[in-house]
C-alpha cells in the first residue's frame with residue numbers, strides 16, 4: 051500500500067508536530083483553568099506578558115506607557131502565544147526521537163510560567179500553581195501521544211547518530227523512502243515502509259487531549275473569576291449623591307464639529323494601565339484597608355459601607371502624564387464617589403500643615419500597582435474621592451471597578467489608583483511608588499495644556515472663515531484665556547466656552563479668516579491664576595509634556 055510507504059515520511063512529523071501543539075494547548079488550558087481558582091493574572095500567558103512589562107528597562111516601559119492601548123496588549127499576548135506555539139511544535143518533533151527529553155521540555159516551559167508568575171509585583175506562592183499543573187499536563191500529553199507514534203522505541207534504540215531522519219522536520223529529503231536501508235531507526239520499520247504506529251491509540255489519545263483541553267480552556271475563560279465580578283457589577287445600584295454636581299452649563303459645549311464633547315462617554319474614555327488582564331473584582335468580597343501613620347486604628351471598608359456614606363458627584367477632567375502635546379489621554383466624566391478627606395479625618399489623619407505625621411498616601415490596587423499622592427493635596431478642600439460611579443454607571447472594569455481614587459489637578463499616575471484595595475499613610479521619604487521607581491516624578495500636578503481638535507493636521511479647508519477649535523485644561527486652576535496664532539504671527543484671542551468648573555477642561559473656538567496656502571496654527575492657554583502655558587518643549591518624563599500644540603493645514 052502506497053499509503054503505508056508514504057506514511058512515515060510525511061505523516062509522522064506532522065503527527066509529531068500535532069502532538070506538540072496538543073501538549074501546548076493542554077498546558078495552557080489546564081493553567082487557564084487552574085488560574086480561575088488562584089487568580090486570572092496567574093495564568094502563564096498573562097504572567098509572561100506582565101513579566102515582560104515588569105522586567106523591561108524604563109525606556110521600553112516608557113514606550114509602553116505611551117502606547118498602552120489595548121491593541122498593544124493584544125500584540126504582546128499574540129506574540130507570546132505564537133512563541134509558545136512554535137516552541138510546542140518543536141518539542142513535538144523532538145519527541146519523535148527523544149520522548150523523555152521533549153516531555154521534560156514542556157515542563158521547562160511550565161518553569162518559565164512559574165518564574166513569570168512569581169516575578170509579578172503582587173505575586174503569592176500560589177500563583178505558581180497554574181503553570182506547574184499546566185506544565186505537568188502538557189508533559190503528560192506529549193509523553194503519551196509520542197508513545198503512540200512509536201517514539202518509545204526510538205529512545206530505546208539509542209541516540210540520534212543516525213543522521214537524516216524524516217522526523218527532523220518538514221524539509222527531510224524525499225528520496226529516503228525509496229531506500230529501505232536508509233529508513234531512520236526511529237521509525238523502526240516493522241514491514242515494508244511501516245512503523246509501529248498505534249494509530250487507534252493515537253487517535254483516541256489525541257482526541258481526548260483536544261476535547262479535554264478545549265473543555266478546560268473554555269471553562270477557564272468562562273469562569274475566569276469574572277462572572278461573579280460581572281454579576282456583582284450588574285447588581286450595583288448607585289445611590290443618589292448627597293451633593294450633586296452642578297448642571298453643566300449649556301454653553302460648556304460649543305458643539306463645533308470635530309471638537310471633543312464636553313463629557314467623554316465611558317466607551318470612549320482613554321485607558322492607561324499596566325494590567326494585561328483587566329482585574330475583575332467582585333464588589334461583594336472587595337475590601338479597602340486604610341492604615342498607616344496617623345491612622346488611629348486600621349479600618350476596613352466594604353463596598354456597601356462606602357455606598358452608605360454621603361456621596362459627592364463632580365465633573366472632573368482626568369489626564370495622563372504620558373499624554374504628549376496634542377495627545378488623547380485626557381477625558382472628562384461625571385464621577386460619583388466618597389469624599390476622601392472626611393474619610394481620612396474620621397480615621398484620625400491630619401494633613402502635614404496641621405501637624406499630621408504622614409505626607410504621602412500610597413494607594414495599592416488588586417494588581418499590585420502603587421500610586422503615591424500628597425496628603426496635603428488630598429485634604430486641601432478639593433474634591434478628592436473614592437469614585438464608585440462614572441457617567442451614571444458603576445465604574446467600568448477598565449476604569450477601576452469597584453472603586454478607584456481620583457484627585458482633581460493631579461496626573462493619573464499620582465492620584466487615580468484603579469481597583470484600589472489598600473490606602474497606607476506614609477511619607478515620601480519612606481516610600482517610592484511604582485512609577486517613581488521608574489524615573490517619574492513623585493509629585494505631579496497637571497500642567498496647563500491646550501489642544502487643537504479642528505482642523506485636523508494636513509486638512510485642506512477652503513479659504514474663508516475656518517473655525518479653529520479645541521479644548522484646554524489646567525485642572526483645579528481653571529482656564530481663563532486661550533489664544534491662537536497663524537504662522538508665528540500675533541496671538542488672537544479665542545472665544546471660550548462657558549466654564550463648568552476649575553476641575554474640567556474648557557472648549558474654545560477662533561474664527562480664522564483663512565487664506566489659501568500652507569499654514570501653521572498654534573494654540574496656548576492661560577490658567578485661572580493668570581499663568582500662560584509655556585511654549586518650551588518638554589517630553590512626558592518625568593512630570594508631563596509642555597509646549598504648544600501646532601497643526602499644519604493646507605488651505606485651498
Ligand SMILES: Nc1nc2c(c(=O)[nH]1)N[C@H]1C(S)=C(S)[C@@H](COP(=O)(O)O)O[C@H]1N2
Nearest residue numbers: 320321322323324370415419462463466468
Ligand atoms: N491599578 C492601576 N491604577 C492606575 C493605573 C495602573 O496602571 N494600574 N494607571 C494610572 C494612570 S497612569 C492613569 S493616567 C489613570 C488612567 O485611568 P483610566 O484608565 O481610567 O483613564 O489610571 C491610573 N491608575
Ligand SMILES: [Mo]
Nearest residue numbers: 370371462463
Ligand atoms: Mo497616566
